[in-house]
Amino acid sequence: MPELPEVETTLRGIEPFLVNHVIRSIDVRDFRLRWPVPEAIQKACGQTVLSLERRAKYILINLAGGSLLIHLGMSGSIRILTDAIKPREHDPEKHDHWDMVLDHCMVRFNDPRRFGTFLWLEKPVMDHPLLSSLGPEPLSGEFNGTYLHQRSQGRRLAIKNFIMDGKIVVGVGNIYASEALFMAGIYPMRAAGRVSLARYEGLVTAVRDVLNRAIRQGGTTLRDFAGSDGSPGYFAQELLVYGRAGEACFQCGAQVCQKVIGQRSSFYCKTCQR
């Protein structure tokens, strides 16, 4: 399931195929994504891609008149198809919902569960409702211990839900939230307002570290995530607690626990995390 590292991996994979190239056409086979794919995406046709940008888990394809916004939802992936691949392999397969055609390649979106997004945003794009009230990027300096501690004052929800709230900080999904809390030694059910400044500083370090390492590994492939060239991510082998319920904690040997917090499966060690 794509989280920030998987989105970043996807962006880096498709960026060189798009920047400074002209979008010739966009063929949508199934408009039924999270929101219906609007006709306005056709405004991108004939335009040259100026840059690609990631904000939270959104990918922005910036053009002179506006931007295409893509979200992978939880099962979306993007592949680049070139002439190096046999023509018959270019036939769309199940869940290949749209293609973006350029002179030298094709960008193809696949999403079994159709929770993904494909929209056209007029400038200024950051004023769009999906982007305008997002919290800071976790890899930016704006995300620090003082900031988190200040925002958590009086909040009683579980710290895990707190750091997964996109208004607080973006891009920290279910897998990396569990991992970062384990690394920081913080019990995931602890009330957000009951975490000290010092421990928030440790948490910020852990979030940055786990995201950076995951990006370096090309993301986490649990079931079916693949980069734009079809290769899997290799971070799964570095996961400390996620998906390891019942197995031994790498730090103390106790069994890793699994519990649903806010409708999300969470993994932790009740010895190492307080």
Place this chain on the structure above:
DNA sequence: AAATTCTCCTGAAGGC
């Protein structure tokens, strides 16, 4: 305001 619940959807996994 804050917190919780609902919703979209399909594929995988488990039960019988």
Place this chain on the structure above:
DNA sequence: TGCCTTCAGGAGAATT
């Protein structure tokens, strides 16, 4: 082998 049930999950919307 096959059918039915359950569950996972990003994140906005609706509700309490």
